[in-house]
Amino acid sequence: MTEGYESALMASPLFSSFTEDGARSILASGEIIQLEAGKTLFEEGGAPDSVVFLLTGKVEAFVVRDGAERVFGQMDAGILIGELAVLCEAPRAASVRVIDDASVLR
Numbered sequence: 001m002t003e004g005y006e007s008a009l010m011a012s013p014l015f016s017s018f019t020e021d022g023a024r025s026i027l028a029s030g031e032i033i034q035l036e037a038g039k040t041l042f043e044e045g046g047a048p049d050s051v052v053f054l055l056t057g058k059v060e061a062f063v064v065r066d067g068a069e070r071v072f073g074q075m076d077a078g079i080l081i082g083e084l085a086v087l088c089e090a091p092r093a094a095s096v097r098v099i100d101d102a103s104v105l106r
Contacts, residue, residue: 005032005103008055012078030105041081041096041104048085048092050106054078057102061094074099 006023009015015023032055035041041052044063054077061072072094075081081104085092 005055005105008077008103009053009105012053014080027105033104033106035098035102035104037098037101039098041098042092042094044092044095046092048082048089051083051086052081052104052106054081055103055105057098058100059096059102060099061096063094077102 005027006020009023009026010018010020015026018026030053033052035057041059054075056077058074058076059081060074062069063072064070081096082092084090
């Protein structure tokens, strides 16, 4: 199921030096997940169990404080999400919600 995502991966500065074969290898080593708009990718306070690379779509990070939702910003395809929680072995600092249908590599 890696077909067509190689160029999305290679467009990122993180993977820009990869060949198509290298990109396919990275894609094959994880799981590609399709997410509809409105779906929550990570929950604030959740376990740091995975990192995802946003292949397509758009997401936003937010927290809820005093009953109000505060959005930190939106993220477009081509970035890693959740790496700090995994590297620091810390709970998720924010929730992440899909705002445009997305594909992620976990």
